[in-house]
Amino acid sequence: MKTTNRRKFLGTAAALCAGSAVSAMPLAAAGKKFPLVHHVFFWLKRPESVEDRNALIAGIKTLAAIDGVGELRTGVVASTEKREVVDTSWAVSELITFRDVAAQAAYQSHPIHLAFIKNCSHLWEKVVVYDAMDV
Structure with a gap:
């Protein structure tokens, strides 16, 4: 495959994947009530440990209680x-939607989020965050 064709294919594939991901999420698109998407990826210190993975998932789920x-x-x-x-x-990944940047900023310092970090940070070796606004 020629380089230009490969780049065009990869670009098209990426656009289709992104579009599919956004359309698959019920983000109240009509009113865009929660247009800020906070996607976090975790690499475990012990990737083979099902117990560590499950503990991290349980910790992430506590974040749903944050206003x-x-x-x-x-x-x-x-x-x-x-x-x-x-x-x-x-x-493990975490995907959270927020109504605006202020809600996401409040989440960062919320006691439940801070407790999650305190209780679960020993499980991961790397974290990458992608924040995006729905358009």
């Missing part, structure tokens, strides 16, 4: 087709 959280989802790597553009190196 301003619209929707909270947790996930693990899906058994989808292996492709060059798919990163499967992480172990």
Whole structure:
């Protein structure tokens, strides 16, 4: 495949994946009540440990009680087709929607979020955060 065709294919594939992901989430698109998407990926210190994975997932689920959280989802790597553009190196993901930047900022210093970090940070070796606004 020529380089330009490959780039065009990868660009199209990425756009389709992003569009599919956004359309699959019930974000109250009509009113855009929760347009800020906070997606966090965790790499476990012990990726083979089911107990560590389950403890992290349980900790993430406590975050749903924080005021301003619209929707909270947790996930693990899906058994989808292996492709060059798919990163499967992480172990657990957290996806939270917020009504605005102020709600997300309040979440960061909320006692439940701080307790989650205190109680679960020993489980992960790396965390990557992607924040996006629905458009």
